[in-house]
Amino acid sequence: MCRPEHFDVSYVINPWMDPSKPVDTALALLQWEALYSLYRSLGHRVDLVNPVPGLPDMVFSANGATVVDGKVLGARFRNVQRAAEAPAHQAWYRANGFTEIRDPLHVNEGEGDFAVTRSWILAGRGFRCTPEGHQEAQEFFGRPVIGLELVDPRFYHLDTALCVLDGDEIMYYPQAFTPGSREVLARLFPDALLVDQQDADVLGLNAVSDGLNVVLPEAAQKLAGQLRTRGFRTHGTDLSELLKGGGSVKCCTQELRF
Template identity: 85%
Template sequence: MTSVSVRDRASTPRHYLMCRPSHFDVNYAINPWMDPAKPVDTALAVLQWETLYDLYRSLGHTVDLLEPVPGLPDMVFSANGATVVDGLVLGARFLNSERAAEAPAHAAWFRAHGYEVHVPQYVNEGEGDFAVTDSWILAGRGFRCTPEGHQEAQEFFGRPVISLELTDPRFYHLDTALAVLDGDEVMYYPEAFTPGSRAVLARLFPDALLVSKDDADVLGLNAVSDGLNVVLPEAAVKLAGDLRDRGYKPFPMDLSELLKGGGSVKCCTQELRP
């Protein structure tokens, strides 16, 4: 085990934007996790979401709320609606028409709270495909976000954007295959990426935590870290142990109802970076 894996950890207060799943349902299928034939318990989804919301607040984080809009069942996945870096807001442009109206709803919230919003020309789905480390913005492509969207983000934020190609439709967003733990420390599932992208990740992050297929298959990488506390799906049992070995404190969460929509902890959590 490397020295980076056993160093002391410290949490940093974060600012999140979430959206209560008041209208959550699965009445269309735009990723392999979604099956409209399977019943959805919206009340249970709300209860699971509220447990996550309460946990963030108990850990000392600030959580703002985006008002859910009837007819937009995926708004609970608030991470997809924008990317905020250095106080700059890059809005989203969704690939699928079913989610298109979420982008202006997010933009309206940011404008109402004093932010200027850059409305993108090219497809990007917010933090679904953008992961921010200290040195880079990692950007997924292959299913949703486009290379042009990556270039647009680099020009807007003035930070280097590293494009990574996803190959498995189950890992349709970067945040299903990779998570930032702290600084330039990440964890990821190698088989979700092309060989070239795996080589880039290995070069940039030689001490990364590599995640097993079993943990990836339950969206264990759809996780949120504050530098010490890592909130992740409870089914990712081995991953929780691996995080403990590296000095992190895992907080397993049951978001099984929201998983029917193809999302979990990170999908529900947009970070507002000052």
């Protein structure tokens, strides 16, 4: 994770961002601290990457890399405003004992567009990540990568429209995808939890699950009830200030898989 010490909305690279709306950085920091403390209370170790002045979106650390089997595929951002985040994240991995680190040739924005299940790596495209980035991930990780086309600019990253719950169990918002991608998801995940527009519109799918506990935006009330019916424990949290930048729980959380 990365503290939002420099968080602001000073440019527009997704539909959630509006520089005319004031940002309360102190409130964003308080909300982030609550998420950080929640993870620790659930028994998770949380490592921190240092925030860099001039990089207001660095709080969205999920975009910094994808880590599978201890191998690190770095990010290559589409937008110039975020480009300098990639080397900052790679420097953290090098300093913390990771040895297999790839500086990508093609655009990918880390776990924004890569979701790792037991059997596959699901990969979003259409707004940020590219098909070439998908191929690069498959070659590097040696796992099958399933490309999924996003069609709604509000759901510009896969992690705004889909979340891995446990193993090959997922939840997603069907209308964020093309018809063909919806068919692929239905074939691969016939028992997936389908989320409605109301919960998708508050970025309810921008959640993190450890297989039992699901941390999600507190506004996604119906979704929380659906998850509890499936046996998950839900933990709602308020990241409304960070939502002004187009991110929530998952965007703030990079998962390290060994």
